[in-house]
Amino acid sequence: MTDSPEPFIQIRDLHKSFGDLKVLQGINLDIPAGEMVSVIGPSGSGKSTLLRVLMTLERPEQGEVLIGGEPLYSMDGEGHTTLPPKAQFRALRNRIGMVFQHFNLFPHMTVLRNVTEAPVRVLGVSRKDAKAEAMKYLDEVGLAEKADAYPAQLSGGQKQRVAIARALAMHPEIMLFDEITSALDPELVGGILALLDRLGKRKEMTMLIVTHHMNFARQSSDRVLFFDGGVILEDGKPDDIFTHPTHDRTREFLKSVLEV
Ligand SMILES: Nc1ncnc2c1ncn2[C@@H]1O[C@H](COP(=O)(O)OP(=O)(O)OP(=O)(O)O)[C@@H](O)[C@H]1O
Numbered sequence: 001m002t003d004s005p006e007p008f009i010q011i012r013d014l015h016k017s018f019g020d021l022k023v024l025q026g027i028n029l030d031i032p033a034g035e036m037v038s039v040i041g042p043s044g045s046g047k048s049t050l051l052r053v054l055m056t057l058e059r060p061e062q063g064e065v066l067i068g069g070e071p072l073y074s075m076d077g078e079g080h081t082t083l084p085p086k087a088q089f090r091a092l093r094n095r096i097g098m099v100f101q102h103f104n105l106f107p108h109m110t111v112l113r114n115v116t117e118a119p120v121r122v123l124g125v126s127r128k129d130a131k132a133e134a135m136k137y138l139d140e141v142g143l144a145e146k147a148d149a150y151p152a153q154l155s156g157g158q159k160q161r162v163a164i165a166r167a168l169a170m171h172p173e174i175m176l177f178d179e180i181t182s183a184l185d186p187e188l189v190g191g192i193l194a195l196l197d198r199l200g201k202r203k204e205m206t207m208l209i210v211t212h213h214m215n216f217a218r219q220s221s222d223r224v225l226f227f228d229g230g231v232i233l234e235d236g237k238p239d240d241i242f243t244h245p246t247h248d249r250t251r252e253f254l255k256s257v258l259e260v
């Protein structure tokens with residue numbers, strides 16, 4: 001995987017503002033296929049915004065993003081970002097999955113239906129095949145026996161597992177996880193982090209994980225990004241960032257979160 005000629009995700013000088021508020025102020029990032037990257041940093045530093053821009057939930061006003069060499073966002077002659085033609089854009093977007101803090105399951109559908117809905121409707125998979133696949137992913141996240149339950153009958157941790165299975169069922173090459181354990185009771189967090197760790201070790205997907213679990217970031221990821229004020233202030237191997245960060249700002253942040 002690492003012998004591909006170019007990084008799988010390439011981000012160049014990415015900018016995103018909300019009104020006067022500059023949230024991403026020139027993000028540059030290359031991520032090889034299969035890498036698991038943890039994103040840490042203070043509240044409001046732009047972590048979620050970067051993921052939302054990659055998921056195409058927000059449009060950047062400047063910058064470029066290539067996925068597998070194909071442009072998701074590119075610049076026109078006047079310095080504005082442009083999107084590829086609709087079909088191409090949709091195809092690229094389908095290669096990216098995201099799991100959020102709040103699981104947003106369809107409440108009126110069973111667990112199984114939650115997982116099969118998008119493969120059937122978006123990918124055109126037959127319901128039979130989608131079910132077989134869904135059971136495989138539910139088994140993977142330890143919830144095969146809950147296939148016929150409704151979301152309201154599940155714990156928060158179980159709901160989050162369903163959300164992960166639902167995202168996996170779309171076979172994304174890139175998975176974005178935004179603080180997916182933040183809404184969970186503490187005793188449910190470990191299981192979700194162990195699942196992420198397992199997915200990362202397989203190297204089948206490129207993963208970006210916004211997390212405030214520093215032990216997880218240090219022990220499970222291949223690489224850690226420290227965000228501050230809309231830029232990536234540090235980018236390196238977990239041990240390097242945690243043991244000798246190059247910026248005082250990183251040291252202060254780590255000190256404050258590790259003291260909690
Ligand atoms: N849709 C929006 N409209 C206006 N402002 C927004 C919007 N989304 C984010 N912001 C602002 O952009 C800044 C960065 O937000 P973002 O959610 O990316 O931060 P974050 O690093 O994920 O923070 P946290 O750790 O608290 O989740 C914040 O000041 C936020 O209020």
Ligand SMILES: [Mg+2]
Binds near residue numbers: 047048049178179
């Ligand atoms: Mg956030």
